Amino acid sequence: MELRHLQHFVAVAEDQHFTRAAERLMVSQSGLSASIRALERELRAPLFVRTTRRVTLTEAGRALLAEAERILAQVRAAHEAVAAVQGVVRGTLSVGTEQCIAGVHVAGLLAAFRRRHPDVEIRLRQTGSGALGEEVAAGRLDLAFAYRTQTDTDQLRCAPLATEPMYVLCHPDHRLAGVSAALTPEDVAGEVFVDFHPDWGPRRATDVAFAEAGVRRTVALEVNDVHSLLDLVDENLGVAVIPRHFRHKREALTALPLKGTGEAVYETVALLPPVRSTSPAARALMALLETGSG
The missing domain is CATH 3.40.190.10 (Periplasmic binding protein-like II)
Structure with a gap:
């Protein structure tokens, strides 16, 4: 199984369309289709239900998607970790947050981060706490600021931010x-x-x-x-x-x-993956938050 096959698979799953995914990946549609077929042959299961308008995941495809996203996130983290050892924080920082979260001024924190790490691309997603926890655990977000919905697990840990009545x-x-x-x-x-x-x-x-x-x-x-x-x-x-x-x-x-x-009570936290899986960019952002630099 090649990483590019997983990258192609995730892109088609996200776009639910081969043509749009091929355009985003800047590959030919025939090459993308061949890549998905190769992955299906290796796994001995169809991954998509194809129609003339869109494609949807099969049960096998849904099972693969979570693992594929986690693998790709780990590969990304490995590249970024090597860069961090060399004194460079780069790559992408994907942050999630609820609106008006207590304990952190998200816009100010991200602005301070950009000033210190201009080579990092910042992405921000705003949604509810339950969804944010799922996305951090799946590796789709590096960290998120949310309401505490659970205790720490082997896929998700919580750093306290604020507690309010x-x-x-x-x-x-x-x-x-x-x-x-x-x-x-x-x-x-x-x-x-x-x-x-x-x-x-x-x-x-x-x-x-x-x-x-x-x-x-x-x-x-x-x-x-x-x-x-x-x-x-x-x-x-x-x-x-x-x-x-x-x-x-x-x-x-x-x-x-x-x-x-x-x-x-209303308790807000920073949601993070396990320490070993936390990206250098996420660690740098949390360091700014802890020192009050944001």
Whole structure:
């Protein structure tokens, strides 16, 4: 099995199209098809279901994809490790993050990294914490800044960034705005809730908090960005449960501490592969973060 066969396979899987993958790889379509056929012969299994419009992975193809991505990431890391020994950090740094993550100013950190390592190509992906963890574990991301969703495994480790309590956010005219004390999940159980997609860290933290309190709630207004959540609360269409640092993003809204949630907190971490698999670029970025240079 040759590395180029795996590279070709991953490209077709990502693009779901032979012509587009061939153009991206700058190889002929016939050569790409021959490469995939050679890989299928070696593995004795079809990897794609081919139609006139697109190609999709077979069960065997899906099984191979995760391993192929991991192998290619390890090869990339080996090249970068040799360069690092020679005093050069280069290659690609693929970073993932949630929006408005606590404990790190992502834009400032990446800018500081670029100033120090201009030969490294920076790629950034923004999505939910669950997906970020999967992508780091699979080698598609070098590291990610996310909400802690699990303990360390043999494929993923967590470096703590920040821990915050949760707050209830509401419009100044809302009935809860006049409450002077902290609120409990029971106090807001009957409210209309604005919240993020279930894969987002703040949503996960809130779901855990209410589950630990034994209180059910229904999210009526679900969004995928912070400003939409704030806008909906600002129009008094519902209340939101947010990490503490979110309350400063819209000063006109009322933020009240949420208590009675047991051990549930909003904890953010840097998600990293095992030490042996962490790229020199990722180590350099974490060093900047730890020294506060970003």
